[in-house]
Amino acid sequence: MTKNYSSEIASPLSSNHEDYLKAIYILEARGEQVTNSVLSEYIGFTPASATNMVKKLSQMDLVIYRPHQAVSLTPTGRRVALEILRHHRLLELFLHKTLDIPWDSVHEEAERLEHVISEALEDAIAASLGYPKVDPHGDPIPTKTGEIGHTPGHPLSQAKAGRAYRLVRVLSQEKERLAYLGRLGLSLNVELFLREQAPFDGPVLVEVAGVEHALAAEMAALLQVVPASAK
Amino acid sequence: MTKNYSSEIASPLSSNHEDYLKAIYILEARGEQVTNSVLSEYIGFTPASATNMVKKLSQMDLVIYRPHQAVSLTPTGRRVALEILRHHRLLELFLHKTLDIPWDSVHEEAERLEHVISEALEDAIAASLGYPKVDPHGDPIPTKTGEIGHTPGHPLSQAKAGRAYRLVRVLSQEKERLAYLGRLGLSLNVELFLREQAPFDGPVLVEVAGVEHALAAEMAALLQVVPASAK
DNA sequence: TCTACAATTTAGCCATGACTAAAAACTACT
């Protein structure tokens, strides 16, 4: 039950606190300005509730809050967020690899588990997986000390036709979307051949395991790929 | 996230509600009269809080409450309690077998996880373990339909000296106690030879893997054994 | 700069579920 960050934080954090911090981290990492509306929409509470909570997190020195400004994480806040994200992504991979939970389901399961696993369990999971670097969607797993790498690759929507690629990351956790990709045979590290890149944000034609599929531009933008030869 | 009992229950239950129901179940199963003081002491809240909660559970038709009487579970309440207990015990075994978490630690870990796993995850865990019947302490695992067997065996403190036994259950979840037993080589299904049974609740002399140990009577009473030959 | 619209914050409400202190109700002993 001892958390990494327990030494730095006075009161224990609830799942909710952790969810706010994680949300702020993710929105920041996306490069967005974490305004109150962006945050409240993301977490699914009203703007008033978000203001309220952000103020409390600010008193705990987890975020920096200035009225009418974007929120940001303090170093401690970031540490907490990264610890939760580490739990989340380790759990996703663990559930997928050890229990065969489909990749479109692991997210919501991990969403609840991430708040209740101990350090010891986190360590045991990491060890059993051989200290992995990415989760089943290709998202990087933060280290215990709070470092996080960035996955290489670029969107399939910006790739060149007539070349082979390898899928290294999917920028979505939506169950339906992931299930759809799964049905096309598109999962992590799968190779694909880019047949055609329609102009004006048109669909993309890809070949996966010998079968051709058309993908909406919006979908292709979520698929991060590297040239097939690259490690 | 869909729970077995969701069809029968109006409002979703919190971890806390579930803990109360589980506590009532366990106390009932121990054969105790689940009075308010017994319950409140077990869950670690004040008697006033327990009354309060029991009344709410009663309104939800999960327990039967009559002022100044022992509480008891309704069929639905029992179903919920058994589902949580199933989660708990499956998790204990899973953590122990799949992640090598020591048997003296699985309880507290499962205590938090039991409230947040989905039906799908419960099923996946059960399947991966081959639909086990008992957890690492020998406690029976309720079935999905809410049946629960009872482990055979009798306390070591009532066993006869000069015979060999097999440990089939330990009636304690205390970390220190379990760690101690573990150091003696006493874990589930281990064989032991009962050298001497001191009278007047005196200590018990057992031989485990060729080494002799003296056990306090109190400890011996917690160890359920069967004759070594028995399956 | 002024005004209209959008974003944010404030104020105040509500439910939850813990708590303490006091009242009430049971039990057991004389």
Added chain:
DNA sequence: AGTAGTTTTTAGTCATGGCTAAATTGTAGA
């Protein structure tokens, strides 16, 4: 049966963290 002592319940407080509605602030266009 009466009373002392224990158990249980009631009454009322508090913190949390959601909510709505209203006030405020900020911003962009005329």
